[in-house]
Amino acid sequence: MDKHEKWMQQVLELAEKGRGNTSPNPMVGAVIVKDDKIIGKSYHRKFGAAHAERGAIGQAGESARGATLYVNLEPCSHEGKTPPCVDQIIKAGISEVYIGMIDPNPRVNGRGVQKLREAGINVHIGLLEKEARQLNRGFIQYMSKNRPWITLKMAQTADGYIADVSGKSQWITSSEAREYVMHQRKIHDGIMVGMGTVFKDDPGLLPANLDGFVPYRIVLDDSLRIPYRLKLVSDEFRHRTVVVTASNKKDQKIKQLTGLGIRIVHTVGDSFGWIDLTAAMKQLSEVGITSIYCEGGSQLAGSLIQLGMVDEIQLFIAPKVLGEGISTFSGFMKSLDSAIPLHWKEIKQLGPDILLRGELA
């Protein structure tokens, strides 16, 4: 790792601190270096707050003149909630800028770099770009596809069942695998489940460690049947619960849930009255949810994978055989020639279980 990568690594770690509070804005960190020393550093703390570049330049003050700026995302060139960063960079006299990735936001998308270069600043693009893209994959997805990044997690037996015939699924996988899931709940804006899972398991969908970021807990409830006694609508984090529904008939229930602090996303239904997932995802991204960790069940998982809306699949394979049970996906049936193709990206052993991470091919 050369010295530029070393500084950019620090930028990425700073940016990460904003996780959960910046959406739908990206996570951004900035470091200003002069004579091999950091003279200013900052990160984007939350949506609406100052950009990282501004904080770092403020810290560096007059020393910024002739210094080098490292930032994971192209500085903005447009007037938003805050003034354009490129103007501040030019004004501060920064002479060189290292950028992780170009901002996919159509209002920036290269214009920031252009403005910096026109001002005579030496600009390098693509330093630790892969890491920068991974960090802001939710934001990139939101900008390019108008929906959140969706990670689908399913935990199954070796023979492909997510529960036994009685519906019991706790626990198919080990505590090591569940710890991994707990971590994933911290690096996505929202955790999503279908109503079948809510009825069956009454899940809390919380990360293990509750000091800090609590993700949105999103339940897809087509006809707004969620009982008031369940955790998602009654526990102390209910203000982080989002109920997506296509129901038009339950104004009273919507009023009561809203009164409890729960956010209702009212979306269109298809001809069966079921939630139109494409519309729902767009609405969720507008709420500021740029990445979702979907934990099933099989109906929701089946719909997402069929619609091509799964950006990453995390398939946990437990060393167990049931013979019969609840299938991982439901709601569709492909022939071998038209099977939905995946691509395995990573294999990992987690305690006794195997995690296969893949994407749609």
Next chain:
Amino acid sequence: MDKHEKWMQQVLELAEKGRGNTSPNPMVGAVIVKDDKIIGKSYHRKFGAAHAERGAIGQAGESARGATLYVNLEPCSHEGKTPPCVDQIIKAGISEVYIGMIDPNPRVNGRGVQKLREAGINVHIGLLEKEARQLNRGFIQYMSKNRPWITLKMAQTADGYIADVSGKSQWITSSEAREYVMHQRKIHDGIMVGMGTVFKDDPGLLPANLDGFVPYRIVLDDSLRIPYRLKLVSDEFRHRTVVVTASNKKDQKIKQLTGLGIRIVHTVGDSFGWIDLTAAMKQLSEVGITSIYCEGGSQLAGSLIQLGMVDEIQLFIAPKVLGEGISTFSGFMKSLDSAIPLHWKEIKQLGPDILLRGELA
């Protein structure tokens, strides 16, 4: 790897040459070393032929006096088809013996070592024992459990289907995975399938490379329904086909199949007329089949795993999703609390597919 391990490695490679021809005897290699040079080496070529030690001693001649013998299995102490090896070792004047593993054959089982030690020979046991056991796992199984070693191979989609709803399974996995299977067909005495698979796929069950060892091709055919036109009973290797049946009514068909060179193993049926697998496996081991590679289908796989008769499971997971299809195992149903536990031993990427190697826990 120290020098003793290096010689033993050569012993194992020699022993391996007997693969397919020694069953139900073990594969054995022997190397005699003096002054850091090999002065004699041999292996057990086929059932009934000379033991490896005898060949090596013959080569070494008078030089064997004071030399060191490396052999992967304890030399025999009993009169069998050939005279006891320990007597020849003592007579040749070998002064030191390195042994991979004790012979589990109750007629030997430590007596060989005892006799060598009583003759003043310095004996070391357990050099590359793990490798020695792996090599002869079929023989060990045959000696200890009175049935062949059984490796169960299943190739499934990510959601646990071995075929689509129409029954199509060719090909779920990639050519890389199938190459692995082809190799496995060379290192097991027999390849086994159920009658459903035979009807559906008309498989040849041959390894890719046909210059040399051709494994037995074993089909479990409860009521002897196999049609004469199928490959297993009509191709040029039909003398390597074993049909196991529980049928009592088809003397004429048995006569005809036998006339074609096919071996019939007549075994007991259960109350439904289905083959009693425990009895059948014992009979197959008596035919000289000490290791079996079972390639399904789901009914046979389900029966074997339920009976605890699977020594190794090879689960290929293809990056494909079907939504519905033919399940990997059929014929039983467990609750999550009584699921059949496995233990993953190895994970391997084979082209686009994943291979999980496991054993019953």
